[in-house]
Amino acid sequence: MLVLAATPIGNLGDASRRLVEVLASAAVIAAEDTRVAQRLLAGLQVETHARLVVVNEHTERARIGELLAAAREGEVVLVTDAGMPTVSDPGFALVRAAVDAGVPVTAVPGASAVLTALALSGLPTDRFVFEGFPPRKPGERRRFLETLAAEPRTTVLFESPNRTAALLDAMVAVFGPDRQVVVARELTKRYEEVVRGTVAEVAAWAAGGVRGEVVVVLAGVPPVAADADDALAAVLALVAAGTKLKDATAEVAARTGLSRKALYDAALAARASGPGIPPPPAR
Numbered sequence: 001m002l003v004l005a006a007t008p009i010g011n012l013g014d015a016s017r018r019l020v021e022v023l024a025s026a027a028v029i030a031a032e033d034t035r036v037a038q039r040l041l042a043g044l045q046v047e048t049h050a051r052l053v054v055v056n057e058h059t060e061r062a063r064i065g066e067l068l069a070a071a072r073e074g075e076v077v078l079v080t081d082a083g084m085p086t087v088s089d090p091g092f093a094l095v096r097a098a099v100d101a102g103v104p105v106t107a108v109p110g111a112s113a114v115l116t117a118l119a120l121s122g123l124p125t126d127r128f129v130f131e132g133f134p135p136r137k138p139g140e141r142r143r144f145l146e147t148l149a150a151e152p153r154t155t156v157l158f159e160s161p162n163r164t165a166a167l168l169d170a171m172v173a174v175f176g177p178d179r180q181v182v183v184a185r186e187l188t189k190r191y192e193e194v195v196r197g198t199v200a201e202v203a204a205w206a207a208g209g210v211r212g213e214v215v216v217v218l219a220g221v222p223p224v225a226a227d228a229d230d231a232l233a234a235v236l237a238l239v240a241a242g243t244k245l246k247d248a249t250a251e252v253a254a255r256t257g258l259s260r261k262a263l264y265d266a267a268l269a270a271r272a273s274g275p276g277i278p279p280p281p282a283r
């Protein structure tokens with residue numbers, strides 16, 4: 001079996017009893033960094049005879065065959081430096097290969113920087129999206145943020161402390177100064193800090209320098225109440241440009257959240273009362 005084991009993101013006290021048990025019984029521990037894994041084992045006072053192998057972005061694919069063979073004979077436990085494997089960390093290629101090969105895969109749940117920051121943010125948690133690390137280059141980062149300009153869900157990002165200020169400045173440029181954002185740093189550690197405010201306010205805070213592990217939580221765009229008259233006008237404009245009435249009402253309904261049937265009926269009524277909509281083609 002392949003076991004994906006979540007490890008503490010800062011506080012060793014967050015390690016579960018089950019994590020200790022699977023580490024102690026593992027035949028192989030596949031670790032992002034074996035030195036970090038050895039410190040974890042020592043900190044948790046785990047005695048193990050497991051063989052430690054390095055599985056990181058450079059070695060993961062080359063190790064797949066070896067690890068799947070080991071998982072058919074005993075338990076292979078995959079750990080990363082912190083949090084759940086595969087979440088912006090190594091492990092996805094190994095899990096995909098195990099699934100394809102019919103090797104059982106399970107997980108030991110535990111600390112997650114994504115969920116911890118989301119819960120602490122004070123922003124809506126009913127719908128959210130995780131986008132990992134933004135691009136490093138300014139132009140690519142701006143284009144990435146532009147894809148989130150109309151995102152209604154809360155967005156969770158990871159970022160390097162050295163690039164956090166630049167990310168927030170780019171958010172001000174793309175979103176304007178007033179969108180809500182939260183920066184959570186050093187979660188579960190001694191100097192944990194959660195900074196909440198508008199992107200302009202938090203960007204001003206970050207300008208002084210940011211240290212530690214960083215998670216950025218961005219508020220979604222609040223829904224705007226759609227105006228039925230404006231929506232009907234949009235349908236008429238699409239039809240005037242050559243779009244079929246059925247397609248035009250579907251597009252505007254999807255964009256505004258208004259009833260597709262209500263828009264269609266209103267458009268038919270508008271056609272009956274004036275020349276705004278051409279009649280359907282003769283059959």
